[in-house]
Amino acid sequence: MAKGVLGLQGKFIVALLVAAALPFLVGLAVFETVGYRHLLEERGRYHQMEALTLVRALDQAADAVGGQIQTWLSAQPALVGFAITKNKETAGMAAEDIRRETLRLDELWASLPSEDPMLRSVLENPGSASLARFRSLHPAVAEILATDAHGRLISATGKSSDLDQADEDWWQKGAAMGKGGIWTDVLRFDASSDVFSQDVVLPLYDGETLAGVVKVSVDVTSLFAQLGFDGEAAGERWEIVLPDGWVLASSRSDFQPRTDQFPTETVSLMTKQGRGWTVTGYHHGEDRMTGFVALAPEGGNPNAYVLFSSRRDDVVAPLQKDFLWLGIAGASLLLLCALTGFYLIHSGILAPLAALGNAARSISATARLHHPVHGDESRIALQREQAEDDLRKIEAIRTGDEVEALAGDLAVMTSRVLRYQRELETEVAAKTAVIREDLEMAREFQNALMPSHYPEVPSSSTETRLRLKFSHFYQPASTVGGDFFDLIELDNGRAGILIADVMGH
Known part of the structure; x- marks a missing residue:
């Protein structure tokens, strides 16, 4: 019987891949969106805390000046x-x-x-x-x-x-x-x-x-400027931005006051939120993750914003790398699980089913509706040995489930079929021998009825230049035929020929 595009093994592989890959891909997609957003928010909160740290550093520096003037006035x-x-x-x-x-x-x-x-x-x-x-x-x-x-x-x-x-x-x-x-x-x-x-x-x-x-x-x-910043090489930047978006101070080495301005939408966001983080770009079109804290009197509008930022690519690249390795690890685990599942399915289902199929085909190959011709005996013996070997294989199947029960039933059926076939062949062989003996006897009897000597017409004693002589060759289509003939001399110059065809060939 012709197989479809996918055999049972191929279908199991597809089912395993779908069953394993679909949840993995869904989980990866969820993690990529929710998890990535969560990690991005954590990095944003870190930037906000760095901005808050700068605010506190400025306050501490100003307080230090207050302590110094207080000491000065006392002295x-x-x-x-x-x-x-x-x-x-x-x-x-x-x-x-x-x-x-x-x-x-x-x-x-x-x-x-x-x-x-x-x-x-x-x-x-x-x-x-x-x-x-x-x-x-x-x-x-x-x-x-x-x-x-x-x-x-x-x-x-x-x-x-x-x-x-x-x-x-x-x-x-x-x-x-x-x-x-x-x-x-x-x-x-x-x-x-x-x-x-x-x-x-x-x-x-x-x-x-x-x-x-x-x-x-x-x-x-x-x-x-006195605080000292060492993060420029790593792409980190601390800044003070005025409410109109102009940058008042920056840790950038090439910075000039009030030469760079933040986009209006970024300033509006900072004004609205007071503190938080965002991704913005203002210097040479460079996208940066920026944490910000507003400096405002109690109940008043912000007078300035303190910012800490780093290149967005520097923030995202490690996250993307982590997700890449997570994907590789997940895919490797998925492949390992799929291979393990396929091994279990192959050893517990596919291999036993293949053995059952081979046994069925071997049994089918040994079944014959005609007597083998001369020279087929060795091929038939090999087929029978193969069927016996396949029978032993299915008898050895031990899966502990329905496949083992099916193999047991098929083993019993196969054993009975092979035994019945052997008995049938023995019986057919015996009857065939008897029939052959009977046919041989009938053939000999038929040959005995055939004429073995033919007259000469006219006889040899008669002087004549024309004389009829007879002979025959008889070959029936099978052992015994239905044909019959005879030759009778009627007189010295005539002969009668009798031909009969009983079988109608």
């Missing part, structure tokens, strides 16, 4: 002494009068020329000199302001935008702090120093009485 009491002196000048005045006088001077402040005595009294005094010396020792400090107990500017390293600082948020926080307190503001644009800075604020005390407030404006770009 150099000129500013505190000057503040106490200035407070004594207004000690007898009512608070309303002090406030009115401060506002009047504040209106004049912006238009004062550099040589004006009032301006020089603020910039050239023992307190200002002490602050100037501190600033010279700390390059990251952009400006230092000091006020008296009423918020009026008394000392500074440079002319500020206002004389009256009492309405400023930093002054109110400083005046409300206890002795030894320090407060660090978020990044802001300082109009007085014309830089983006973090303000460090601390109060000045005369015993337990507030003597004034000091504000140290720390230039964030200088502070940023």
Whole structure:
């Protein structure tokens, strides 16, 4: 019987591959989407934490400046002494009068020329000199302001935008702090120093009485540069971005301030989320995974964003490599399971079924409906030996299941068929011998009925030139034929011939 395109073995292989590969491919696809997204989110959270670390580093650096100015003021009491002196000048005045006088001077402040005595009294005094010396020792400090107990500017390293600082948020926080307190503001644009800075604020005390407030404006770009970044070779980058998208500071060695700008959609996302991560590109079209943290006053809009980023390909490549190895390992395991399954199926099902098929074909080959011709005896003997060998094989099948039961039934049937065939052949051979003997006897009897001597017509005693002589050759189609003939001399010159065909051949 002709086989289909796929035999039973091929169908089992296809079934095994489908049964094993389909769940694997589905699992791989799910892992590729869900797992890959999860790992990507983890890397994004790592970038966000790096940005937050930079924020804390900036805060710690600014706090360090606050600690240094606090130590400086304790070691150099000129500013505190000057503040106490200035407070004594207004000690007898009512608070309303002090406030009115401060506002009047504040209106004049912006238009004062550099040589004006009032301006020089603020910039050239023992307190200002002490602050100037501190600033010279700390390059990251952009400006230092000091006020008296009423918020009026008394000392500074440079002319500020206002004389009256009492309405400023930093002054109110400083005046409300206890002795030894320090407060660090978020990044802001300082109009007085014309830089983006973090303000460090601390109060000045005369015993337990507030003597004034000091504000140290720390230039964030200088502070940023002092931190030291070593990740450029690895494609890592730390940056400070303004709300309009312009980059204020970057760890890139070739960076120039306010020359690169982030896309508007990225800035909108950072404004909306405050902190998080995204994939964006702004410098030479390079896609980067970016973690960000917004710098904003409590309840206010962000003043800037601190970012940490790395090349997207550097982040994704290890993940893709891990997935590749996972796929290879899974495919290898799948192939091993498929081979193991095929081995079990082949040894437990396919091989026994093949043995059953071979036995059936061997038995079929030994069945004959005619007597073998001379020369076929060896071939028939080989076929019979093959059938006997296949019978022993199916009797040896031990699978412990329905295949073994089927093999047992077929073995019993095969044994009976072979035995019946042997008995039938023996019986047929015996009967054939008897029939051959009978046919041989009939042939001899038939030959005996045939004439063996023929007359000469006319007889040899008669002188004649013409004489009939007879002979015959008789060959029946089988052992015995149905033909009969005879020759009878009628007289000296005539003979009669009798021919009969009983069988009709």
